[in-house]
Amino acid sequence: MLAELKGLNEECGVFGIWGHPDAAQITYYGLHSLQHRGQEGAGMVLTNGETLTGIKGEGLVTEVFTADKMKDIYGKASIGHVRYATAGGGGYENVQPLLFRAQSGSLALAHNGNLVNAVQLRGQLEAQGSIFQTSSDTEVLAHLIKRGGFADLKERVKNALGMIKGAYAFLIMTESEMIVALDPLGLRPLSLGKIGDAYVVASETCALDITGAEFIRDIEPGELMIINDEGITSERFAHSSSRSMCTMEYVYFSRPDSNIDGINVHTARKNLGKRLAMEALIEADVVTGVPDSSISVAIGYAEASGIPYEMGLIKNRYVGRTFIQPSQSLREQGVKMKLSPVRGVVEGKRVVMVDDSIVRGTTSKRIVSMLKEAGALEVHVCISSPPIKNPCFYGIDTSSREELIAASHSVEELREMIGADSLTFLSIEGMVEGIGRPFEGETRGQCLACFNGKYPTEIYGETIENSQKC
Numbered sequence: 001m002l003a004e005l006k007g008l009n010e011e012c013g014v015f016g017i018w019g020h021p022d023a024a025q026i027t028y029y030g031l032h033s034l035q036h037r038g039q040e041g042a043g044m045v046l047t048n049g050e051t052l053t054g055i056k057g058e059g060l061v062t063e064v065f066t067a068d069k070m071k072d073i074y075g076k077a078s079i080g081h082v083r084y085a086t087a088g089g090g091g092y093e094n095v096q097p098l099l100f101r102a103q104s105g106s107l108a109l110a111h112n113g114n115l116v117n118a119v120q121l122r123g124q125l126e127a128q129g130s131i132f133q134t135s136s137d138t139e140v141l142a143h144l145i146k147r148g149g150f151a152d153l154k155e156r157v158k159n160a161l162g163m164i165k166g167a168y169a170f171l172i173m174t175e176s177e178m179i180v181a182l183d184p185l186g187l188r189p190l191s192l193g194k195i196g197d198a199y200v201v202a203s204e205t206c207a208l209d210i211t212g213a214e215f216i217r218d219i220e221p222g223e224l225m226i227i228n229d230e231g232i233t234s235e236r237f238a239h240s241s242s243r244s245m246c247t248m249e250y251v252y253f254s255r256p257d258s259n260i261d262g263i264n265v266h267t268a269r270k271n272l273g274k275r276l277a278m279e280a281l282i283e284a285d286v287v288t289g290v291p292d293s294s295i296s297v298a299i300g301y302a303e304a305s306g307i308p309y310e311m312g313l314i315k316n317r318y319v320g321r322t323f324i325q326p327s328q329s330l331r332e333q334g335v336k337m338k339l340s341p342v343r344g345v346v347e348g349k350r351v352v353m354v355d356d357s358i359v360r361g362t363t364s365k366r367i368v369s370m371l372k373e374a375g376a377l378e379v380h381v382c383i384s385s386p387p388i389k390n391p392c393f394y395g396i397d398t399s400s401r402e403e404l405i406a407a408s409h410s411v412e413e414l415r416e417m418i419g420a421d422s423l424t425f426l427s428i429e430g431m432v433e434g435i436g437r438p439f440e441g442e443t444r445g446q447c448l449a450c451f452n453g454k455y456p457t458e459i460y461g462e463t464i465e466n467s468q469k470c
Contacts, residue, residue: 273300
């Protein structure tokens with residue numbers, strides 16, 4: 001994906017397994033399949049039934065879990081994490097899982113999402129004497145659990161979860177059990193699978209597929225699941241009248257071979273492309289998609305419009321992570337390094353360029369320019385989501401409205417800025433219909449806050465101020 005170039009990144013992905021002698025190796029493969037959800041850091045913590053041991057580091061999965069490190073770790077269970085920093089920023093100390101040791105027992109935490117009241121809770125905990133080791137919002141939960149008195153772990157976790165708000169898929173592990181929790185609105189995806197007698201939990205079903213796990217079901221919003229050597233127990237720690245799954249999971253973040261809440265991502269994206277063709281039928285010669293997330297959309301657009309789909313853009317998969325470059329000029333050069341137009345496809349043609357979103361506009365401008373430099377007569381940009389006008393506080397790094405170009409410019413102004421001959425965004429109605437979730441009211445159980453500004457949870461002033469500093 002081009003997340004690092006677009007400035008649109010999700011916070012992380014989680015993977016856990018209980019009851020398998022090769023837990024470390026399986027976690028490695030599971031995290032590798034979730035690498036698209038975070039490229040800044042990776043880690044895993046294992047238990048052998050008596051102690052917790054961990055490996056973590058900054059970089060990609062293959063860079064962190066080297067052969068030398070992997071040969072010395074083992075366990076019957078593991079939780080793992082890949083991270084892109086939004087809340088709390090980067091740094092080794094913020095790489096998860098976070099591991100805490102105490103006389104009463106050790107605890108490891110892995111988290112996908114963002115807590116909207118973390119700043120408020122952190123202030124309260126520090127006033128009560130808590131000392132934080134990281135700037136990650138995930139650590140707030142650990143302190144809340146540890147301050148839960150003499151109740152058993154399950155009750156302490158339930159009480160702690162009752163105090164936090166926002167988006168979260170948590171994996172919590174001790175020496176003897178793994179606890180799984182999904183926020184009451186189900187903003188993030190989380191699935192349960194099984195390899196033989198071992199249970200697997202992952203942010204996306206693609207991680208189940210790559211590890212050979214059989215999909216069992218999705219974790220339900222507000223569900224607390226405990227997995228140990230005795231099996232699985234499950235209960236609700238909170239109830240919700242409707243789900244609010246992040247729409248961008250379907251539009252952009254998830255892999256096309258994943259099923260999110262029962263809907264195949266590739267199929268959903270093809271349908272978005274078909275809806276785009278209905279809303280913006282353009283006279284053109286070829287349709288091309290920006291790799292990778294927009295390929296499925298472009299195929300759907302081509303099928304519905306009758307305009308042939310061609311590979312007008314090629315992604316170079318062997319270029320370093322250009323998002324670490326500090327200047328805008330180098331980031332723009334990174335676009336050219338990552339993508340190449342196919343002159344033989346686009347030269348002398350009217351091109352429909354399909355993409356999933358426009359965040360800051362710089363990437364779209366550069367791709368349009370590359371296509372025209374390669375000889376395209378016209379470039380018509382079609383976006384498979386509505387304009388992103390509002391920041392996300394649930395784990396996507398659009399932290400302020402000022403960063404979002406569509407928040408302060410009209411569609412026509414955007415078209416002129418990126419140099420396109422036409423620019424079309426899919427309507428909210430078309431996007432919701434294209435994804436095709438079961439009817440749960442006008443949103444169909446989706447979070448649309450980045451498009452319409454209607455947040456499914458309360459947003460705290462401290463959260464807005466803190467996110468703008470990240």
